[in-house]
Amino acid sequence: MSRLTEHMDGFAAQAPSLEWRSGDHAEEDSNILRLIGGRLTYRERFTDREAAFLAAHAPGPFEVTIPEITNFVVADWNPRVSGPHYPSRADIVDDLAAVLLQEAAALAEDGVRHVQIDAPCFIAFANPRILGLFESAGLDARDLLRRCIEADAAVVRLLRDRGVAVGMHICRGNYRGQWFNEGSYDDIGADVFGGIPVDHWPLEYDSERAGTFEPLQHVPDGVRVVLGLVKTKTGALEDPDELARRVDEAARIVPLADLAVSPQCGFASEVQGNPLAWDDQRRKLDLTVSVAQRVWGRV
Template sequence: MTDFARATHVGSLLRPPRLLQARAEHAAGRLPEPELRVIEQESILEALAVQRDSGIGPYTDGEYLRTDFMSRLTEHVDGFAEQAPSLEWQSGDRTEEDSSILRLVGGKLAYRERFTDREAALLATHAPGPYKISLPEVTNFVIANWDAQVSGPHYPSRGDIVEDLSAVLQQEAAALAADGVQHVQIDAPCFIAFANPRILALLESEGIDPRALLRRCIEADAAVVRLLAERGVRVGMHICRGNYRGQWFNEGFYDDIAADVFGGVPVDHWLLEYDTERAGTFEPLQHVPAGTGVVLGLITTKTGELEDPDDLARRVDEAARFVPLDSLAVSPQCGFASEVQGNPLTWDEQRRKLDLTAAVAERVWGTA
């Protein structure tokens, strides 16, 4: 992993107020599309400058062209309904239901048009160094976007959407490789659903074998990864527990899925949430194949409180008991804004988190 950044981040950044206002004005019909695009590009340039100044890489566009981390796909692929699922989000002291993000599967899923081409073009033109494009993966949709009434007439079981989604992702992945994109990140917040007792009970109530469904999703993701790897693209996969305005969706440790997931998806590196005790220990990292990198998501994006760099360096040392230090890196645990409103921290707090990430990498490895 020595050719990959020791200090990286998952991708999304808080949207500047000017961008949020421009989006609202455009939606209301008061701002023409060309003017919105100018503001989007200027906002992305600001995001790139923040990453450059912090020493974070590879670069992203902050996901500033997205409403949420999956929205580019759901807006440009046939088969998604206008209805949104109602998801239970956890915050530690309460549970909230919210349906303002995501869209239910409501028809046969089919690739209609490119959905990351503009992001790739902007980064190819403006990124000061290596950049990455993120794609969602099939498990997200299997867990969060299937509904018996809305999706069932087209896909009787939630697992039935797996192959069609994988085909969609493979088409976009092939196009990204043709664009010359060298780094792709696949975001998988719902793998932990297969370690979540609440979700496991739900699947079993539907007559689904959770382990068989997990392995079906793994193989679908592996097909996307293999396609990219065959075209010379480096691939990372990010696993967290959901990230919505400082809340999370899933509970569970890596232990229950590590052997299947780490051994089954042939990525170059994993980006793993490890900012709280909800993630468990580093012991499951023993299932990561030799030569595969691990980015430790030690720094939370859910609050603005700054972590102790001594504690972070100590935790890197702990992880090095299971993965060689030369195969490790550090990052925030997830994006700062997986959907447009973002997490409850300020722009300055976000910058300090990125600076801290780079400082820890410098301390541990002598370089970011």
């Protein structure tokens, strides 16, 4: 996200104030985003460095990650700074989509064959606190969600039409062991899972904040669901029996052949990372592999 804001015009040198949460307290802290302060236009590539490095050094298939539109719709619009250029959050969707379509086309031209789209702010549309902000501003949250989904679907279709496999990762924020959003998939599952034609969904499912597996009924047949059951915010190791049990529970809704297991998110979604040591991360990855071998018999 920070690479995008640095490589396109329209972002002000001012960070938004985001309420990151950890346990029972909230902390105002952000250094990874910028407020929208002008018309958003594509200036130059923002994933070319990663794509070129991986193409030169990866021993096999590799993945490049790009951000998703709701990240900026939720976190980067401010009535005072952004309002003169975009009177409403909804007004930025088309310009953001144009930027991501250009970057997606460039990645396909680079020969990248796996792209992940990160969407930690979809859950904002199930978060009562943020829905209250939308309502107070006179926004129709369902219409805004629909517009974001349609724009995201256009990016996904462009990539898949050019032979790129696409996954979309939904979490609730992952910043120094904290999270930003709260809410289950229940209120957005039918719209999001049914409206964005990805190949697979890597989903946060490591805490009660994610809710049940019931919304997975809206995932189309043949689309893989990657269950993010292993925590990345703390170093405590999960019980492998419980992880296997939860995979079995999800398999009542999605066929086991279309399920996978993974860590919930990255161990370092920004440069300072989460409060895990290197050995903690290694143990988490080893646990993920062992559970996959136990459930599927292979990895």
